[in-house]
Amino acid sequence: MAGPQCCSNPPNLNPSSGEGTVDQLGGLKAYISGTPHPKLAILLVTDGFGYKAPNLRKLADKVAAAGFYVVAPDFFYGEPFDWNRPLQDWLKDHETDKGFEDAKLVVEALRSKGFSAVGAAGFCWGGKVAIELAKCNLIQAAVLCHPSFVTLDDVKGVKVPISILAAEIDQLTPPAIAKRSEEVLTAKSEVDSYVEVFPKVVHGWTLRYEVDDEAAANAAEDAHKKMLDWFSKYVK
Numbered sequence: 001m002a003g004p005q006c007c008s009n010p011p012n013l014n015p016s017s018g019e020g021t022v023d024q025l026g027g028l029k030a031y032i033s034g035t036p037h038p039k040l041a042i043l044l045v046t047d048g049f050g051y052k053a054p055n056l057r058k059l060a061d062k063v064a065a066a067g068f069y070v071v072a073p074d075f076f077y078g079e080p081f082d083w084n085r086p087l088q089d090w091l092k093d094h095e096t097d098k099g100f101e102d103a104k105l106v107v108e109a110l111r112s113k114g115f116s117a118v119g120a121a122g123f124c125w126g127g128k129v130a131i132e133l134a135k136c137n138l139i140q141a142a143v144l145c146h147p148s149f150v151t152l153d154d155v156k157g158v159k160v161p162i163s164i165l166a167a168e169i170d171q172l173t174p175p176a177i178a179k180r181s182e183e184v185l186t187a188k189s190e191v192d193s194y195v196e197v198f199p200k201v202v203h204g205w206t207l208r209y210e211v212d213d214e215a216a217a218n219a220a221e222d223a224h225k226k227m228l229d230w231f232s233k234y235v236k
Contacts, residue, residue, distance in 0.1 A: 045126030
């Protein structure tokens with residue numbers, strides 16, 4: 001499922017933003033932040049606006065400052081979504097199945113470099129990719145922020161600790177679906193989980209907020225903290 005909320009409030013993409021660097025990893029360009037010690041990595045699977053979004057890079061730097069090596073690949077091969085093209089046409093060229101295959105290569109590249117634990121956070125489009133990784137035991141933990149395309153069958157298949165951070169105002173993963181996901185996960189006693197619906201926020205709020213909007217920035221910061229807490233607990 002995809003709709004206008006997936007693409008609302010688009011960021012001004014800035015390839016020079018952030019404290020990290022751009023390099024190749026697993027066959028993809030990637031924004032990389034942090035040092036490889038300790039050997040703990042976090043993969044950020046972006047929304048449709050990709051790895052040049054300033055708030056995404058700011059978040060990558062924040063996660064890196066907490067002690068992780070952070071990788072945000074360009075899953076769209078230089079073609080992030082823009083409004084000059086219909087969303088459904090863009091999605092046909094950038095399917096989450098391909099994103100999952102690319103993400104596996106990035107995780108394998110991290111493992112080959114000696115990283116002992118990897119977590120994945122998925123945002124909107126990236127939520128589907130992150131949960132596919134979580135279903136295959138390829139990572140140690142996952143966090144989904146306002147995910148798109150994620151089904152209850154996906155949730156049933158999760159094999160690693162997972163946190164779902166959903167928005168109250170969300171046509172893609174509405175609160176009722178988040179609640180059902182929570183019920184499914186609670187029944188899986190072998191998998192630790194956490195689900196929260198954040199009040200008064202819309203789909204995309206963890207990345208596509210205005211930095212000068214104090215309420216929006218604070219809501220995003222709250223979600224970022226919960227994401228970091230999850231990774232600190234399980235990616236070690």
